[in-house]
Amino acid sequence: MAHAEGQQHPVAHAGGQQRPVAHAQGQQHPIGIYLKIWGLLFILSTASYLVDYFHFQGYLRWFLIIVFMLLKAGLIVAIFMHMLWERLALVYVIVVPPVLLMVLLGIGALEADYTFFTRGVFFVKGLL
Amino acid sequence: MTQPVLTSAGESLPLPEGLPGIVADLSSDQRAFKNVPWGKAMMWIFLLSDTFIFSSFLISYMTVRMSTTEPWPNPSEVFALTLFGQKIPLILIAIMTFILISSSGTMAMAVKFGYEKNKKMTFILLLITAALGATFVGMQAFEWTKLIEDGVRPWGNPMGAAQFGSAFFMITGFHGTHVSIGVIFLIIVAIKVLRGDLDHQRPGFLTGRKGNYEIVETMGLYWHFVDLVWVFIFALFYLW
Numbered sequence: 001m002a003h004a005e006g007q008q009h010p011v012a013h014a015g016g017q018q019r020p021v022a023h024a025q026g027q028q029h030p031i032g033i034y035l036k037i038w039g040l041l042f043i044l045s046t047a048s049y050l051v052d053y054f055h056f057q058g059y060l061r062w063f064l065i066i067v068f069m070l071l072k073a074g075l076i077v078a079i080f081m082h083m084l085w086e087r088l089a090l091v092y093v094i095v096v097p098p099v100l101l102m103v104l105l106g107i108g109a110l111e112a113d114y115t116f117f118t119r120g121v122f123f124v125k126g127l128l
Numbered sequence: 129m130t131q132p133v134l135t136s137a138g139e140s141l142p143l144p145e146g147l148p149g150i151v152a153d154l155s156s157d158q159r160a161f162k163n164v165p166w167g168k169a170m171m172w173i174f175l176l177s178d179t180f181i182f183s184s185f186l187i188s189y190m191t192v193r194m195s196t197t198e199p200w201p202n203p204s205e206v207f208a209l210t211l212f213g214q215k216i217p218l219i220l221i222a223i224m225t226f227i228l229i230s231s232s233g234t235m236a237m238a239v240k241f242g243y244e245k246n247k248k249m250t251f252i253l254l255l256i257t258a259a260l261g262a263t264f265v266g267m268q269a270f271e272w273t274k275l276i277e278d279g280v281r282p283w284g285n286p287m288g289a290a291q292f293g294s295a296f297f298m299i300t301g302f303h304g305t306h307v308s309i310g311v312i313f314l315i316i317v318a319i320k321v322l323r324g325d326l327d328h329q330r331p332g333f334l335t336g337r338k339g340n341y342e343i344v345e346t347m348g349l350y351w352h353f354v355d356l357v358w359v360f361i362f363a364l365f366y367l368w
Contacts, residue, residue: 027345028243038233045229045362049222052204052367061367069363073356080236080352082345088146089153090161094172101183108187112194124197 027082037079044068044075167337171346175353178306182357185299186364192291193368201287203366206278207271221366224267225358228307231260232355235348242344247321250344254318257351261311268304272297299361306354317347 048068051061078084083091143162144152154160161169193200204217211219238253275296279286282294320326320339329338 027239029240031237031240034233034236034240037236038229041229041232042226045222045225048363048367049218049225052218055204065363065367069359072359076232076352076356076359080232080355081349086164087143087149087153087162089150090164090169090172092150093154093161094176097176098179098183101180101187104183104187105190108191109194112191115191115195116197119195119197 027085029082029085033079037075040075041072044072048072165342165346167342167346168349171349175349178353178357182299182302182360185295185302186360189295189299189365192295193289196289196291198289200289201285201292203368206275206287207366218366220267220271221362224264224271225362227260227264227267228355228358231257231264232352234260235351239345239348242321242326242341245327245341247324247327250341251318251322254314254321254344258311258314258318261307261314261351261354265304265307265311268300268307272300296365299365303354303357303361306357310351310354313347314351317344 045068048065051064051068056064077095083095143149153162156162159166207221208215208217209219210216234253234257238250238257241249241253275293280293280296282297284290285293320332321344325332326339326341326343329340331338
């Protein structure tokens with residue numbers, strides 16, 4: 001049973017995508033790329049820690065935190081999890097649904113604002 | 129299931145790329161995800177469902193944090209640590225972040241050496257990954273202990289908004305559980321690699337499927353996901 005499982009499809013090189021080591025099986029990339037991304041992730045983490053350390057506030061803090069967060073997430077998914085080299089069908093199936101979460105995020109934020117507003121009006125004197 | 133009969137009908141047709149490729153793949157016979165073993169595709173789909181679970185936590189955390197009229201405890205001070213007579217803000221969390229990122233790096237290299245069938249390096253790197261993961265869990269246990277001693281409870285704390293405790297224990301607890309499960313599976317995969325189970329295609333303990341080095345990559349996907357979740361927790365819970 002399941003004899004052919006795990007064997008690579010014979011068309012692993014279709015489309016002339018970059019495949020540094022041309023073996024038919026699995027995701028093979030030179031070690032250097034992992035070390036470079038590792039270094040980048042260290043730099044980005046240090047940067048986001050320094051945002052807190054130097055007490056940046058307001059929109060600047062938010063902007064920096066979100067940018068560093070998204071860069072780190074992108075690097076991990078693209079390189080460490082090999083999404084950069086997968087076929088688009090898999091990439092879209094995995095990456096598109098989280099967009100729905102953005103909608104949930106927006107609804108949550110709106111609802112939270114509304115709750116905060118009503119609490120301010122009814123429970124906390126002098127908040128608004 | 130029987131083996132497909134290999135005929136000399138010529139080479140398989142080239143797969144289209146881009147948007148036509150997505151349509152062709154998803155509407156094709158037998159398997160939608162070309163070029164990936166089904167174990168890997170299934171791991172991705174599991175991770176997608178896990179993304180939704182963690183997102184629900186983070187979104188509800190955001191909602192309570194934005195809507196509470198009590199002041200939220202300042203994470204920069206709550207998670208500060210006194211080292212060498214100096215109070216450094218958030219230092220424990222920063223160290224935990226670096227440890228988890230390092231474990232992701234070693235995991236990525238373990239996958240690479242696995243596909244090269246370099247048993248020794250794969251085993252060593254998997255063990256280092258597991259050790260770093262265990263260190264992370266240990267530091268998290270230390271952090272929990274410290275907070276519980278400070279009087280933080282899921283229903284309240286002396287520093288401010290009561291929701292701080294519930295959000296903290298729920299989110300980091302769920303993440304810590306994921307890390308712990310990951311460490312256990314890393315050790316299992318490491319032993320499989322060392323014993324040569326994957327070289328000799330021995331079936332696993334729970335499955336009749338033949339062992340191969342793709343399970344190292346599948347394991348890697350899970351581990352990177354744990355790191356990925358931490359990136360979001362670090363930014364949204366600790367740095368907010």
